[in-house]
Amino acid sequence: xxxxxxxxxxxxxxxxxxxxxxxxxxxxxxxxxxxxxxxxxxxxxxxxxxxxxxxxxxxxxxxxxxxxxxxxxxxxxxxxxxxxxxxxxxxxxxxxxxxxxxxxxxxxxxxxxxxxxxxxxxxxxxxxxxxxxxxxxxxxxxxxxxxxxxxxxxxxxxxxxxxxxxxxxxxxxxxxxxxxxxxxxxxxxxxxxxxxxxxxxxxxxxxxxxxxxxxxxxxxxxxxxxxxxxxxxxxxxxxxxxxxxxxxxxxxxxxxxxxxxxxxxxxxxx
Amino acid sequence: xxxxxxxxxxxxxxxxxxxxxxxxxxxxxxxxxxxxxxxxxxxxxxxxxxxxxxxxxxxxxxxxxxxxxxxxxxxxxxxxxxxxxxxxxxxxxxxx
Ligand SMILES: Nc1ncnc2c1ncn2[C@@H]1O[C@H](COP(=O)(O)OP(=O)(O)O)[C@@H](O)[C@H]1O
Ligand SMILES: [Mg+2]
Numbered sequence: 001x002x003x004x005x006x007x008x009x010x011x012x013x014x015x016x017x018x019x020x021x022x023x024x025x026x027x028x029x030x031x032x033x034x035x036x037x038x039x040x041x042x043x044x045x046x047x048x049x050x051x052x053x054x055x056x057x058x059x060x061x062x063x064x065x066x067x068x069x070x071x072x073x074x075x076x077x078x079x080x081x082x083x084x085x086x087x088x089x090x091x092x093x094x095x096x097x098x099x100x101x102x103x104x105x106x107x108x109x110x111x112x113x114x115x116x117x118x119x120x121x122x123x124x125x126x127x128x129x130x131x132x133x134x135x136x137x138x139x140x141x142x143x144x145x146x147x148x149x150x151x152x153x154x155x156x157x158x159x160x161x162x163x164x165x166x167x168x169x170x171x172x173x174x175x176x177x178x179x180x181x182x183x184x185x186x187x188x189x190x191x192x193x194x195x196x197x198x199x200x201x202x203x204x205x206x207x208x209x210x211x212x213x214x215x216x217x218x219x220x221x222x223x224x225x226x227x228x229x230x231x232x233x234x235x236x237x238x239x240x241x242x243x244x245x246x247x248x249x250x251x252x253x254x255x256x257x258x259x260x261x262x263x264x265x266x267x268x269x270x
Numbered sequence: 271x272x273x274x275x276x277x278x279x280x281x282x283x284x285x286x287x288x289x290x291x292x293x294x295x296x297x298x299x300x301x302x303x304x305x306x307x308x309x310x311x312x313x314x315x316x317x318x319x320x321x322x323x324x325x326x327x328x329x330x331x332x333x334x335x336x337x338x339x340x341x342x343x344x345x346x347x348x349x350x351x352x353x354x355x356x357x358x359x360x361x362x363x364x365x366x
Contacts, residue, residue, distance in 0.1 A: 145289070146289050146292055146293050146296075149293055150293060150296055150297065150300065153297050153300060153301070154300060157301065179286075181284075182284025182285065182286050182287070183284060183285045183286055184286055185286045185289055185290055185293075186286070189286065189290050193290065193293055193294060193297065
């Protein structure tokens with residue numbers, strides 16, 4: 001029996017789809033059988049991030065409505081053993097599916113996969129309710145900005161109202177240079193405010209954009225710091241105790257001097 | 271320990287400090303709004319406590335979360351209640 005994990009955030013554009021694609025691929029690389037479920041009906045995205053857009057015949061709504069068998073709506077990623085995508089319907093609206101139907105779909109997928117990762121749409125309306133309906137646990141993605149953290153807090157409240165009580169946090173797009181000069185909230189600020197456990201921190205990394213251009217998740221790129229962060233997160237999801245990784249690859253002389261004089265240790269790690 | 275570098279930087283009000291303080295304040299309100307029952311519960315308990323001492327106008331009872339400006343121009347959250355009193359009770363007699 002597998003586990004259903006919803007990746008959510010409230011605010012759009014903070015990295016839910018990127019996170020789903022990368023954690024999913026990393027879990028598959030760890031030998032797990034994983035299906036990524038794109039719950040963003042009408043705004044299908046996960047397929048292009050994964051580079052699978054040309055292989056779609058049937059989608060999630062087809063499977064739910066019985067237009068096709070469950071298996072026919074599952075696209076196998078030929079590059080990564082064990083990785084599957086169930087795409088969202090592009091030409092339907094969010095109300096095409098009910099929470100009950102989603103829950104039933106998740107139950108069926110759980111029988112066949114180790115992990116079912118659900119890429120949640122932005123917002124708190126029907127699409128959100130559908131996406132969380134069948135979830136066993138939730139991961140909240142945010143970026144260290146006031147509006148995104150505020151929305152994350154709202155989502156944490158709504159998750160709890162729906163019996164998803166201990167969501168875990170991913171802080172995405174952290175910039176060590178901005179944290180250092182006091183222009184970005186750091187890891188502790190963000191977890192203090194939200195009061196939930198940290199699953200991981202992903203640096204802002206232009207390789208993420210290069211990867212999405214190519215349709216190849218960044219976890220496959222050994223030189224990508226964000227890719228490394230996502231690989232660590234996947235291991236933590238599997239229950240491994242992986243320490244946060246240092247974000248400061250290059251320590252400038254100035255940094256070292258500053259730490260020497262202030263007696264502080266370097267706190268930017270992922 | 272004396273922070274040599276902090277001394278030369280105007281570190282006191284970095285934009286991240288401002289972000290953190292604004293967030294904390296806005297979340298006090300957001301969180302209270304998630305459960306509208308919260309203020310009703312507080313109101314009920316306040317009525318219970320002060321009814322021993324005075325008779326109040328429950329219909330005119332108004333309670334809300336508010337923002338109050340302090341001397342240093344910062345804002346802080348406050349629970350503001352307006353409780354019209356009908357009449358005072360005789361405490362001695364009441365406690366019997
Ligand atoms: N860690 C990161 N570093 C750089 N760019 C990122 C990072 N995470 C996400 N992005 C970019 O941000 C944009 C929004 O990401 P996406 O995953 O589509 O967000 P969401 O699904 O929450 O709307 C995309 O263009 C993506 O490439
Ligand atoms: Mg998305």
